[in-house]
Amino acid sequence: MPQTQEDATNSVSSPIGKPTPRVDGALKVTGGAKYASDFHFAELLYAVPVEATIANGRITKIDAAAAETMPGVRAILQRENIGRISRAVLSENFEGITEERRPPFEDDVVRYYGQYVALAVADTFENAKAAADEVSIEYAKEKPNVDTHLEADDDPPAVSTTFNVRKRLQSERGDFDEAFRDAPEKLDETYVTPAETHNPLELHATTAVWDGTTLTLYESSQGIVNLRSVLAQMFGLPKENVRVITKFIGSGFGGKLFPWPHCALAAAAARKLGKPVKLVMSRKMMFQTVGHRPRTQQRVRLGAAPDGKLLALEHDYVYDQSMLDTHHEDCGEVTAFFYSVANLRVKFGRAKRHIGAGADMRGPGAVPGMYATEAAMNELAHSLKIDPVKLRLLNEPKLDESNGLPFSSRHLPECLELGTDKFGWSKRTPEIGSMKRDGLTLGWGMASCAWISARFGAEADVELRDDGTVRVACGTQDIGTGTYTILAQLAATKIGVPLGKVEAVLGDTRLPPGPISGGSMATGSIVPAVFSAADAAIASLLNVAIGTPGSPLEKLQVDQLVFKDGKVFSKTDDAGAGVPFQDLLKRANVRLVTGHGKGQATFGDPKPKFSTHSFGCHFVEVTWQPEIARLRVSRVLTVIDAGRIINPLAGRNQIEGGVVMGIGMALFEHTTYDPQNGAPINASMADYIVTVNADAPPIEVHFLNHPDTEINELGARGIGEIGLAGIAAAITDAVHHATGVRVRELPVRIEDLMT
Numbered sequence: 112m113p114q115t116q117e118d119a120t121n122s123v124s125s126p127i128g129k130p131t132p133r134v135d136g137a138l139k140v141t142g143g144a145k146y147a148s149d150f151h152f153a154e155l156l157y158a159v160p161v162e163a164t165i166a167n168g169r170i171t172k173i174d175a176a177a178a179e180t181m182p183g184v185r186a187i188l189q190r191e192n193i194g195r196i197s198r199a200v201l202s203e204n205f206e207g208i209t210e211e212r213r214p215p216f217e218d219d220v221v222r223y224y225g226q227y228v229a230l231a232v233a234d235t236f237e238n239a240k241a242a243a244d245e246v247s248i249e250y251a252k253e254k255p256n257v258d259t260h261l262e263a264d265d266d267p268p269a270v271s272t273t274f275n276v277r278k279r280l281q282s283e284r285g286d287f288d289e290a291f292r293d294a295p296e297k298l299d300e301t302y303v304t305p306a307e308t309h310n311p312l313e314l315h316a317t318t319a320v321w322d323g324t325t326l327t328l329y330e331s332s333q334g335i336v337n338l339r340s341v342l343a344q345m346f347g348l349p350k351e352n353v354r355v356i357t358k359f360i361g362s363g364f365g366g367k368l369f370p371w372p373h374c375a376l377a378a379a380a381a382r383k384l385g386k387p388v389k390l391v392m393s394r395k396m397m398f399q400t401v402g403h404r405p406r407t408q409q410r411v412r413l414g415a416a417p418d419g420k421l422l423a424l425e426h427d428y429v430y431d432q433s434m435l436d437t438h439h440e441d442c443g444e445v446t447a448f449f450y451s452v453a454n455l456r457v458k459f460g461r462a463k464r465h466i467g468a469g470a471d472m473r474g475p476g477a478v479p480g481m482y483a484t485e486a487a488m489n490e491l492a493h494s495l496k497i498d499p500v501k502l503r504l505l506n507e508p509k510l511d512e513s514n515g516l517p518f519s520s521r522h523l524p525e526c527l528e529l530g531t532d533k534f535g536w537s538k539r540t541p542e543i544g545s546m547k548r549d550g551l552t553l554g555w556g557m558a559s560c561a562w563i564s565a566r567f568g569a570e571a572d573v574e575l576r577d578d579g580t581v582r583v584a585c586g587t588q589d590i591g592t593g594t595y596t597i598l599a600q601l602a603a604t605k606i607g608v609p610l611g612k613v614e615a616v617l618g619d620t621r622l623p624p625g626p627i628s629g630g631s632m633a634t635g636s637i638v639p640a641v642f643s644a645a646d647a648a649i650a651s652l653l654n655v656a657i658g659t660p661g662s663p664l665e666k667l668q669v670d671q672l673v674f675k676d677g678k679v680f681s682k683t684d685d686a687g688a689g690v691p692f693q694d695l696l697k698r699a700n701v702r703l704v705t706g707h708g709k710g711q712a713t714f715g716d717p718k719p720k721f722s723t724h725s726f727g728c729h730f731v732e733v734t735w736q737p738e739i740a741r742l743r744v745s746r747v748l749t750v751i752d753a754g755r756i757i758n759p760l761a762g763r764n765q766i767e768g769g770v771v772m773g774i775g776m777a778l779f780e781h782t783t784y785d786p787q788n789g790a791p792i793n794a795s796m797a798d799y800i801v802t803v804n805a806d807a808p809p810i811e812v813h814f815l816n817h818p819d820t821e822i823n824e825l826g827a828r829g830i831g832e833i834g835l836a837g838i839a840a841a842i843t844d845a846v847h848h849a850t851g852v853r854v855r856e857l858p859v860r861i862e863d864l865m866t
């Protein structure tokens with residue numbers, strides 16, 4: 112794809128925009144990459160939590176006597192003997208965040224199945240597990256409420272969420288009720304998405320080391336800076352006495368954004384016993400105590416003119432919520448700005464259930480939300496006999512009608528046009544079951560998507576070293592998406608050295624504080640931090656250049672110099688060769704020059720100048736064999752408008768991953784809670800079905816590549832989540848096109864199609 116590199120980069124050989132293999136790839140495939148549970152220490156102990164087997168009630172007795180005398184057991188910790196663990200609170204600078212507010216063991220009430228009620232610590236994992244199994248708990252048990260039908264609780268008009276207080280009437284303009292009543296064409300449908308559970312390959316794990324002063328945590332975390340702050344509060348320590356190290360993560364999907372109780376338990380055990388403690392969760396625990404995407408029930412009402420122009424839109428959604436926590440599943444995040452419609456209302460409610468805390472899961476809010484609204488648009492297109500692409504183009508807004516702001520960069524029509532063309536959409540015949548190939552019935556469907564774009568605050572250091580290498584450091588994480596590589600690309604391009612000369616360092620709270628790996632915002636957030644750090648390092652180098660006796664640049668003024676391709680040139684000496692930075696440093700007996708850089712947050716800006724989002728669309732083909740009720744997603748084409756793509760290789764990979772996960776959302780994934788005891792009953796990789804290779808079709812990804820310089824100098828927005836938005840609506844519409852069956856509760860089951 113065509114690129115212009117002159118702006119904001121410092122080299123003709125800039126790696127920005129070039130397909131760049133991950134710089135940490137070799138470490139990963141050779142086993143050299145160390146994950147949270149790969150850190151070993153002398154006298155390491157192993158902790159295994161005891162999980163509640165009820166979802167509602169009270170602990171009346173914990174009998175640990177037998178477990179305590181078992182081989183290798185060091186302690187059975189519970190409320191009475193674990194020591195104080197306090198609550199963390201959110202601070203102004205977006206630290207102190209927990210989705211599960213109650214510290215482990217705070218009271219003897221059980222509010223969800225699997226809640227930790229005790230902790231066995233022993234010299235081996237096997238001994239700890241055996242002891243945990245031997246702890247006997249008695250409960251006063253009550254019937255849990257895990258009802259899947261969601262009615263909004265009787266909450267006040269404004270409710271607290273994990274981050275802030277929100278009005279339940281989220282957005283409103285015009286008069287929805289009147290416009291809907293008078294609309295010639297109407298749609299009124301309810302869409303349901305189930306609870307989904309994050310299933311990253313790497314289990315949550317903590318290795319905690321307490322040396323009497325400092326708590327060091329090796330943790331699989333998407334947010335080390337926040338985790339440090341939470342643990343400091345929980346254990347009453349100064350922040351600088353907590354260190355979090357997260358060098359590699361086997362993915363997280365949002366489940367590792369904010370700390371969970373196992374982490375505090377491992378730390379408390381290390382404090383209590385004065386030994387390093389490792390706690391690795393089981394796959395079953397992954398379904399209980401580390402969040403999930405809440406179940407949602409969303410009523411969408413559309414009023415339209417016969418030509419498809421939207422006249423009224425209401426999105427009224429309810430999601431379920433754990434008893435004590437306030438995770439907000441923002442299904443309406445996109446709704447108010449996505450289409451042009453004069454009369455709109457977006458509102459929400461919550462329904463309390465005896466389940467673990469909800470959490471962000473890839474594309475939180477917008478993904479279930481856009482499933483509902485885009486499915487509704489497809490149904491409207493069908494009933495009006497309008498092409499669904501045309502319906503979207505007809506309702507394309509000129510600005511963000513929810514707040515009157517211009518979009519910083521919105522090219523959704525171009526996405527739709529390119530997608531239509533590349534997919535061959537004009538060959539679609541709209542009649543149900545009318546398209547065939549090789550004896551299979553084809554279904555074609557499409558949907559649009561969007562995801563928020565903004566920056567978190569971030570800081571970084573860049574060092575130029577006298578061996579010609581560059582070090583770039585930022586206290587962020589790489590969840591597997593390619594942040595090491597992005598850091599290296601950014602430093603390489605600013606300094607003008609090959610990638611191989613750059614050392615990228617992250618995943619340690621001793622580094623300058625970096626952003627969470629969340630909200631698809633890490634990349635966009637670190638650009639200004641790294642670039643300004645590089646500028647500061649270069650400024651320091653120029654001072655070295657003019658101040659070094661015998662330097663070819665001695666006696667010049669800084670403003671007479673220019674830095675390019677890793678060299679300092681004199682502006683006045685056109686023919687002169689530049690001097691490599693390492694030569695200047697060596698000549699001056701300077702080992703390194705360093706620069707610190709900072710990027711301001713735009714996320715949560717109370718007075719934004721632009722509405723900043725990414726956009727895209729999916730075109731999907733399914734094949735259907737009614738004789739054997741066999742449904743397959745056979746082809747997906749996705750077009751994404753996410754600003755400039757810094758690394759098209761990793762970028763395409765992110766969109767493909769989103770699409771693959773979207774196939775799971777549409778056809779497979781759902782967590783089922785047993786109405787008898789509240790247990791997530793399909794809590795294993797055998798019973799919780801995710802998309803595997805055999806389910807993944809050829810996926811074609813196109814990026815528009817229009818830089819959005821409101822976000823950063825490179826114009827790069829995030830791409831980690833948008834690929835999952837909209838895809839389920841495209842698939843369910845393709846299913847309808849092939850089978851004639853409208854499924855409005857995900858996932859689509861074979862039983863739904865056997866009519």
Ligand code: MOS
Nearest residue numbers: 365472473629630
């Ligand atoms: Mo993403 S759900 O912000 O990790």
